[in-house]
Amino acid sequence: MLPGGVFRRTATAFGARPGRAAVPVAGRERRGLPDCQAMRTDDFWQLIDRARAGGGGEPHAVAARAVALLAERDPEDIVGYAHHQARVLSASHKVDLWGAAYLINGGVSDEGFHHFRGWLMTQGREVFARAVADPDSLAGLPQVRAASLSGEEFSGSEMLAVPWDAYRRATAAELPADREPAPVPDLNDFWDFDDEEEAKRRLPKLAALFVEPPAE
Template sequence: MDADAFWEMIERSDRETGARQERLAWLDAELSLRSAEEIADFSMWWISATSRLCAWDLYAVYCSVLGWGSLDGFEYFANWLVSLGRTAFEQVAAIPDSVIELPQLLRLLELRRVRLANDEFPVWSMEEEPEFELLGYVAFDPYVKVAGLDVVHLGDAVRARGVQGKFPLMGADFDGEGWDFSDETEMNRRLPRLARYRAIR
């Protein structure tokens, strides 16, 4: 499985399903039809993609969007960004500040604004929130079924392909230079689009 096939599977899983559980089931079924090598390739591309998102500036975006942040939550946010498809992923991976231009995120921010104004909680449902934890594990069961091996061997197969994931984060694995997210001057310099959005809200 090459990168094009990986992204096609990610995007088809969105087009051909509705709720997140349906999407997970679709991917499970599709991967279960593949060889163990193809499933390991899928996992390799998944890890390569999410690892590209491990940057200080994107972590700042995540914390700003949610109003708080955790390392686990950031991983699930990265999963969600990959779930949006290749175009959105490449845009954000190249320019983290461009995340504020994603229509999917703008819709969620508007929902949050309206619901907070009406004292409605939670502001996002489980289907809506910009985190997708379970998508990160979708290759595990198919690999165990097809390969007949413990899921630990899937990690070995990915590393054998020369890929080492950055998640789970241990606090010092971000790309770029760390900075104080509460520093408005630095926020304006590093993430001007997000800073402008926050200023007009």
């Protein structure tokens, strides 16, 4: 069965802060986000690295530090951050990564998968990129291995709200909507995340941690 029921494409995942509509502001930004040349992909991840170094390991602490750092930048940089975040979320919208999140968190909806990737962002660029390329690599993270025993779930909704919170703090206005939102990839190769044999085939390391062993 599909996690969370039938898959729904949501604007929340890529174009607006969860729970809030993006409100255009005055000037040229009323037409949508300006060209995002002020921040590069390297800048995006370097800011997250600084937030990780200064904000503690918990997602809410990393997010709070990221908001503070980003709010010190020009509004164009905040817009650029939002643009890169949307691209990162689009690139990571993959079935096997969703399956990995499903195993680790003991089930996850489409919104839960979105929040899981917010947590994954707080782990930094290298971990994020490796997980997108090979979701089973998450089995090597100490906190994931610990979660297989403790039942801890991973979510980082606060991290996803960083550009909206930073823009509001810096400008007292709402971050404008992206006029060219990142596309939501089609997911046509869903598999039954509750199928233990399929999980073992696709994600053997994670399955060894989170799938119940067969009864003897």
